[in-house]
Amino acid sequence: MALVEIRDVYKSFQRDTQRIDVFTGLTLDIDAGSFTALMGPSGSGKSTLLNLIAGLDKPTRGTVRVGGEAVSEMSASQLAAWRARHIGFVFQSFNLLPVLTAYQNVELPLLLTRLSGKERNERVKIALDVVGLADRADHYPRQLSGGQEQRTAIARAIVADPTVMLLDEPTGQLDAKSSQEVLALLQRLNSEFTKTIIIVTHDAHAAERAKMVLHLEKGDLIEKPRATAAAMR
Amino acid sequence: MKYFRLVLANLGRHRLRTVLTILSVALALFLFASLRSVTTTLAATAQFGGARRLVTTNATGLVFPLPLAYGNRIKALPGVTGLSWANWFGGKYGDGKRFFANFAVDAESYLKIYPEIVLPADQRDAFLKDRTGALIGKRLLSQFGWKLGQNVTLQGTIFPGDWTFTVDGVYTPTDPAIGDDVLIFHHDYFDERIGRAGIAGWYIVEIDDVSHAPAVAKSIDDLFRNSSSPTKTGTEREFQATFATMWGNVSFLMSTIGLAVVFAILLVTANAMMMSARERTGEIAVLKTIGFSDRLLFALVMVEAGVMALTGAVLGLGGAKLFYPAINFNGLGFLPGFTVAPSTLIIGALVAIGLMLASGLAPALRAARLPIVQALRHVE
Structure with missing residues (x-):
């Protein structure tokens, strides 16, 4: 059974008097342990799809299931608790809290759990170690480079061991070297830690790191999911 | 947390x-x-005031005095067990920037009628025997650095001239409303210095029973109703309340x-x-x-x-x-x-x-x- 099941999803927005239909009956499955890249031009619905999977937004019609749970049916408070347990989200512009250190930023999702301070400390250290920033724990975001900020954001996304990681253009604001570091890290998380990863990207090189690429255009999948070279390795 | x-x-x-x-x-x-x-x-x-104390002032207003001769006539009324009188002096000390209340009182009766004014017996005796003596609240002692036995000169504002008093005693009020920054001195000395004018600013009347207050107040006011200085008598609490009302x-x-x-x-x-x-x-x-x-x-x-x-x-x-x-x-x-x-x-x-x-x-x-x-x- 697929980890993410999207069934006959419609999504439309109202802008002034105009109704914009993003999805008109989208159906899609994403397997557990996969590394999927969502590609497509601006306005094709990539980020909207990511938001629907994360439970940040609701479909106008249809169902979104993740790990067997109907995300689209949940209330706001149920969604908050569900996201805390199952979703690790990474933004294009990192979105670390500037008043917190890297350590404190990574610890944020764990504050929502029942873990003790000691357990949280252990988990944060592991997460920072995985992304290679154990020595930057006490640095504030302004003291980190863009690549380091994004790796901190990834540590924040993985620290609570979520069911699925969702990344919205994670290399969009990074230079080539940092992009490669981040993508290598994502590949490692997928292969070594079997994390299910869904990444929205415009970058063909980034997409090549994924095992599966989905092309969206005007809310439709314009070709069948395509396995990449990374999937062959 | x-x-x-x-x-x-x-x-x-x-x-x-x-x-x-x-x-x-x-x-x-x-x-x-x-x-x-x-x-x-x-x-x-405004809540201060002994239940058995009445205050008699000039009906025209507090600033107008009453004849000192009223005292004996009030004292003779039924229900009256004690009487004292006082007069606002309004003197200033030094540059006058640090104001404090000062008034002349009939010392012996005043201290008797106000048990809230507490001071050592020897100081009390010294004050009563000293015509130019003064009693001061303990705050004045610390405020001006005065000492017991020291001479203090006030400049009269209503009653001109330099008025020198000896600090004979320092009192501590048991009721904060009475104020611990007041200077009181002998009315007799005051009256003598102003030429035996025979005036009192107000009378404090002690009565035998609280329940008699309205009747005694009425009989005092009735007594002077047709005189040149009609009176207004009320409980001390009402008297204090008039000050509060001014505020x-x-x-x-x-x-x-x-x-x-x-x-x-x-x-x-x-x-x-x-x-x-x-x-x-x-x-x-x-x-x-x-x-x-x-x-x-x-x-x-x-x-x-x-x-x-x-x-x-x-x-x-x-x-x-x-x-x-x-x-x-x-x-x-x-x-x-x-x-x-x-x-x-x-x-x-x-x-x-x-x-x-x-x-x-x-x-x-x-x-x-x-x-x-x-x-x-x-x-x-």
Whole structure:
């Protein structure tokens, strides 16, 4: 059974008097342990799809299931608790809290759990170690480079061991070297830690790191999911 | 507790703004406590007065004296067990910048009728025997650095000339409303210096039974109804209340100013909180994405407002409570026993809680209701 099941999803927005239909009956499955890249031009619905999977937004019609749970049916408070347990989200512009250190930023999702301070400390250290920033724990975001900020954001996304990681253009604001570091890290998380990863990207090189690429255009999948070279390795 | 670090981190985001907001809350509550304490002190003074003491003044007004000859006629009335009299002197000491009340009294009867004025027996005897002696409240001793036995010269304002008295005794009032910064001296000496005018500012009449107060007051006033100086007699409490009434409009004004100040600060605080929440629109959306619930974010913003309001309250109310006793404040003698009452502290704390609710509610609701996707669109 697929980890993410999207069934006959419609999504439309109202802008002034105009109704914009993003999805008109989208159906899609994403397997557990996969590394999927969502590609497509601006306005094709990539980020909207990511938001629907994360439970940040609701479909106008249809169902979104993740790990067997109907995300689209949940209330706001149920969604908050569900996201805390199952979703690790990474933004294009990192979105670390500037008043917190890297350590404190990574610890944020764990504050929502029942873990003790000691357990949280252990988990944060592991997460920072995985992304290679154990020595930057006490640095504030302004003291980190863009690549380091994004790796901190990834540590924040993985620290609570979520069911699925969702990344919205994670290399969009990074230079080539940092992009490669981040993508290598994502590949490692997928292969070594079997994390299910869904990444929205415009970058063909980034997409090549994924095992599966989905092309969206005007809310439709314009070709069948395509396995990449990374999937062959 | 694990979220408190987040609250503190947010408060530390704009330290200067946070400090200024807390200080404005503190200042508002300090002013509130100060202005309300004027009102409560006046009210407490108005409550002062022995139940068995009446005060007789000139019916025309307090500034007009009564003939000293009235004393014996009042004393002869049924129900009257004691009598004393006093006269406002209004002298100033030194440059006169530090005002204190001073008046001439019929010493022996006055001390008898006011057991609230407590002083050592030897000092009492020394004062009674010394025609140019004076009794002073203990505050004057520390305020001017006077010593027992020292000569003190007052410049008369109503009754001109230099008036030199010997400090024969220092009293401690058992009732704060009586004031511990008053100088009293012998009426006999006063009368002699002004040429035996034979005047008394007011009479203090002790009666045998509280229930006889209206009847005795009426018989005193009836006695002088057709004289050149008709009298007005009431209980001492009523007499004190007339002073308080003179301050009545001031009290109202002060209460109004106090409330206006608190309201103005409320707007400042609410504005600071709103600004702070608005600046963090993106961060709140990120926290929601991570899994922070609407309720939790609402609580965090409210706690932030609470920390600022309550810190301000502790500084403002605590400051007022400690400051006035430290400087021995008594409103230049017009507010004897000035104190920040517990009721003022309680109301101040409630105002602080109100401030917290009013200033935190709007940004907290905004944070809780923030649509994530829309908010993220602003930051992404």
